Amino acid sequence: MIPPSYFYTFDVPEFGLVGYYYPNINWEGAPAVVQRDVFLTAGEVLPTPYSIIWQGKILVEQPGLYKFGLNSDDGSMLYLDERLVVDNGGSHGARYVEGSINLSGGYHDIELRYFQEGGSRELELWWTLPEGKRELIPPTILFPWEGEVPARQAEAAQIATPPAGAVADSLWRVWGEGAEMQPRGVAVSPVTGWVYVSDAASRRVQVFDRAGELLFAARCWPRGANMARGRASSISPPTWPWGQTARYT
Structure with missing residues (x-):
């Protein structure tokens, strides 16, 4: 039996986006899971088929023209300030699509949509800064909307060790x-x-x-x-x- 000492919890950083996980590919109905995600990945929270909406804020420190890119399998879409910037929708293998937008300094609304119909899965969110540097968007500039963060995980309860069996x-x-x-x-x-x-x-x-x-x-x-x-x-x-x-x- 697994000893209680091997179970633990850890503090979740304050950054990240709130993810809404749906048991279909159309983001329909009530989400089956709602959680704050520090890393935006095509994980295995739900079995396929499923879809995810991440929402929150992105911090832009330098105003200018930004390129955003999505590499995904299957489809994905990126919205900034309610504007569709990258459309990589549809059922397909790994594919990279870019879009551009002028952004002022400060916080902007961000929404990332992704769905997985079956088979292999992949999701990467990139951006190119005004000076030309291209990188995966760091999670430290993504923040949930105030009041939308799920409750912090409680401390792990003490587990009584049952007799050997x-x-x-x-x-x-x-x-x-x-x-x-x-x-x-x-x-x-x-x-x-x-x-x-x-x-x-x-x-x-x-x-x-x-x-x-x-x-x-x-x-x-x-x-x-x-x-x-x-x-x-x-x-x-x-x-x-x-x-x-x-x-x-």
């Missing part, structure tokens, strides 16, 4: 008696609810279901390394950039 037995069966286990991180999938625990000693990621049952463990080797050890079967193509992943049952 099926999970401990499953771990023993996988790693054997006396195996060292050194958990270093915990993540929870918002889609499946599975719990992923990285273990430094065994160099594996342990995957549990919502009930705490061990599903499998996975290890990642560099591309081209020998995987023929233990009871393993490949669950990812060797062309992936992180190499092949082995699944242990």
Whole structure:
């Protein structure tokens, strides 16, 4: 069982935009999730198909002509002060589109729309400053509208450790008696609810279901390394950039 000491919370920076996540590609109906996002990415908050609207303010320190660019898969659109500046809409693979606008110094309304219909996903928001420097828009100049920020996450509650049971037995069966286990991180999938625990000693990621049952463990080797050890079967193509992943049952 995962010890309570490995669960923690951290302060969220005051910048970022408020994201409204919809379980369709048309931004229709009530959002299923509302949260403040420091980084604007095509993440996995909802299963596909889904769409997102981010809203807030962008701080412009230098007045002048700005170019904004969207690289996305699938569609995306950028509005500044209620004006459509970049239209990269439609269902398509990764594609980059730019638009220009004159901006005065100070805060401006910003709205970014994105949808993902299925398959691969990607989203990048760029700008080119008046002096010609091109960069990803830094999150430190994006701010939520006052009153639109979801409540700050509460401190994590103390979790009572239940008695050892099926999970401990499953771990023993996988790693054997006396195996060292050194958990270093915990993540929870918002889609499946599975719990992923990285273990430094065994160099594996342990995957549990919502009930705490061990599903499998996975290890990642560099591309081209020998995987023929233990009871393993490949669950990812060797062309992936992180190499092949082995699944242990």
